[in-house]
Amino acid sequence: MNSNFDAHNCSGQKAARDMDSLQRDRFELISAYIDGEVTAAERYQVQDWLANDANSQRLYARLMKLRQGLHQLPVPATQVTTQETANQVFSRIDRRRIRNTMVWGSAAIAAMFVSAFSGILPGSQFMPRLAQTPVTEEAAEPLMIAVNRPVIQIPKAKSASPENFIDSAIFNP
Known part of the structure; x- marks a missing residue:
């Protein structure tokens, strides 16, 4: 149901x-x-x-x-004329422009001070100085080539004979 x-x-x-x-x-x-x-x-x-x-x-x-x-329906009368409204809008735009100009100008001045103190500008008193290493004259050591007598001992390798080669090929496929 x-x-x-x-x-x-x-x-x-x-x-x-x-x-x-x-x-x-x-x-x-x-x-x-x-x-x-x-x-x-x-x-x-x-x-x-x-x-x-x-x-x-x-x-x-x-x-x-x-x-x-x-x-x-009645249309309510506006208390502010269109000219006054336009003037208010333009004054807000002008205030924003002034504020933006002040912000960018302040940022530019701050960047100039930072660059002056960090030594970017030429003639700055706080210019960092690079460390210099003293140059010492050392006697030039001649290059030695050890053909017949090596400086370190080189181990000898097993000799390669055909028997060793065949045995290794059979047992190590």
């Missing part, structure tokens, strides 16, 4: 959503018709609805009444 009820309820909800979607589309199309924002085919569709459908006629009447009410 629950499954039939749920199925009935789901189809009822789907039908309600479809009906809401249809009403929403109709509302948007009639609203666009009033504003003059429809194509020729949409205009004929709305005119057909207005001629034959009582719900569309009521919706159209409500939208027209709402539109007239919005047009009749």
